[in-house]
Amino acid sequence: MDKNKLDKLVEETINSMDAADPAMPAPFLLTRIKARMDLENAAGAWEKVSAFLAKPLVAFPALTLVLALNFWIIKSSVPDNSVSNAADYSKVSTDDYSLSTATSLFDIETAQR
Amino acid sequence: MNQADLTAKIQNGDTSVFPDIVEQCQQMVYNTALSIVQNEADAEDITQEVFIEVYENLTEFRQEAQVNTWIYRITINKALDFEKRKKRQKHGGLLKRIFSVRAEEEPINFNHPGAQLDNKEKAAVLFRALKKLPENQQLAFTLHKIEGLPYKEVAAIMETSLYAVESLIARGKTSLKKILEDYYQSSE
Numbered sequence: 001m002d003k004n005k006l007d008k009l010v011e012e013t014i015n016s017m018d019a020a021d022p023a024m025p026a027p028f029l030l031t032r033i034k035a036r037m038d039l040e041n042a043a044g045a046w047e048k049v050s051a052f053l054a055k056p057l058v059a060f061p062a063l064t065l066v067l068a069l070n071f072w073i074i075k076s077s078v079p080d081n082s083v084s085n086a087a088d089y090s091k092v093s094t095d096d097y098s099l100s101t102a103t104s105l106f107d108i109e110t111a112q113r
Numbered sequence: 114m115n116q117a118d119l120t121a122k123i124q125n126g127d128t129s130v131f132p133d134i135v136e137q138c139q140q141m142v143y144n145t146a147l148s149i150v151q152n153e154a155d156a157e158d159i160t161q162e163v164f165i166e167v168y169e170n171l172t173e174f175r176q177e178a179q180v181n182t183w184i185y186r187i188t189i190n191k192a193l194d195f196e197k198r199k200k201r202q203k204h205g206g207l208l209k210r211i212f213s214v215r216a217e218e219e220p221i222n223f224n225h226p227g228a229q230l231d232n233k234e235k236a237a238v239l240f241r242a243l244k245k246l247p248e249n250q251q252l253a254f255t256l257h258k259i260e261g262l263p264y265k266e267v268a269a270i271m272e273t274s275l276y277a278v279e280s281l282i283a284r285g286k287t288s289l290k291k292i293l294e295d296y297y298q299s300s301e
Contacts, residue, residue, distance in 0.1 A: 001301055010293040013242075014286065016235035017259045021227040023153075025143040025160050030135045033164045040165070 116180055123174050131168050138181065139164075139258045141260075144227075148255045150193035150199075151223035151240050159195055163188045178269065185270045189252060242292040250285035254279055 001009075027031075052058060114122075114133050122130045142163050147156035166187050174183060228236035241250050249271070256267045257278075268278045 001297065006294060006297055009297055010290050012232075013239050014258075014289060015291050016232040016239050017225065017228060019232070020225060020236070020259075021229075022140050022144050023156075023226045025139055025157055029139050029160065029164075030132055032214075033135065033161050037165055037168065059293050061159055065188055068277040 119180050123171055123180065123290065126172055128168070128171050131171065134167060134180070134184075135164055138184050141181065144185060145185065145188045145255070145260060146192045147225070148240075148243075148259050149189070149193055149252075151244070153226065155195060156192075159188070159191050162191050166191070182266065182269050185256075189270065195253075227255060238293065239289075242289055242296065245292050246285055246288055250281050250288065253281035254285040254289070257282055261282075286287075 053062070114130070114137070119130055119134060119137070133173075139160065143156055143160045146163070147153065148157040150156055150159065167184060171188065174180070178186075222237045223240045224233055225236050225240065243254065246254065253267055254272065256262045256270060257264065262270070262283075264275055264278050268275045271278065
């Protein structure tokens with residue numbers, strides 16, 4: 001390609017947008033912007049909550065509280081072995097010899113005489 | 114409603130002017146974003162983001178600049194941020210780089226919807242060449258040559274001197290000529 005032709009082509013390319021029409025965005029831009037703002041506001045509320053919970057000042061005490069509650073619930077649900085076994089043995093021996101029943105019957109009969 | 118009325122209403126804290134701002138500036142915002150990102154869907158997305166930012170900062174607007182200049186700045190920042198994000202995504206990730214197809218690195222031809230039919234091909238070549246310019250030269254050239262803004266307004270938008278804008282555009286044109294010459298000579 002000769003120099004003049006090349007220069008002309010380059011110049012035409014540089015000026016190719018001179019007579020261009022402006023492009024237009026799709027219709028109802030305002031409606032779409034408002035819809036997007038509503039969507040971002042809704043998402044923003046959840047982001048605020050999670051950001052608040054993620055603060056170390058809130059997160060650590062909350063975690064400690066949950067762990068303490070768990071520990072307390074587990075501790076209170078497990079029976080104390082030493083006390084309950086002793087109680088069980090005394091109950092068994094009382095039932096075997098029917099001590100409580102005999103005593104009460106004897107008392108009743110004695111009282112009737 | 115003209116620029117002065119819009120500015121006055123915004124300064125009085127009247128956010129009801131927002132629909133007027135969208136109506137008046139949508140074409141300007143969309144075209145600027147389109148010239149920078151060279152993709153209609155992305156430009157549309159950026160346009161929405163720009164107006165959301167305008168709405169959120171409406172009460173903080175001071176008359177240090179014209180409303181148009183302020184909105185132009187937001188648009189340019191958003192569009193350039195978008196481009197940087199896109200480049201980072203494209204170049205980021207070792208695995209992605211290893212498995213990516215080489216052909217993807219060549220920019221896709223962008224056909225501006227407003228370009229005249231007989232100039233469509235040349236306009237596509239121009240936009241492709243513009244991508245190869247340094248960011249500030251590309252910006253100055255786009256605002257002056259494609260958006261048709263005077264040097265003074267380009268200087269206000271880019272927050273630089275008139276002389277700097279003239280120099281940027283002159284250097285941009287020289288670089289463009291070189292890129293285009295190489296392109297046409299290699300495509301013979």
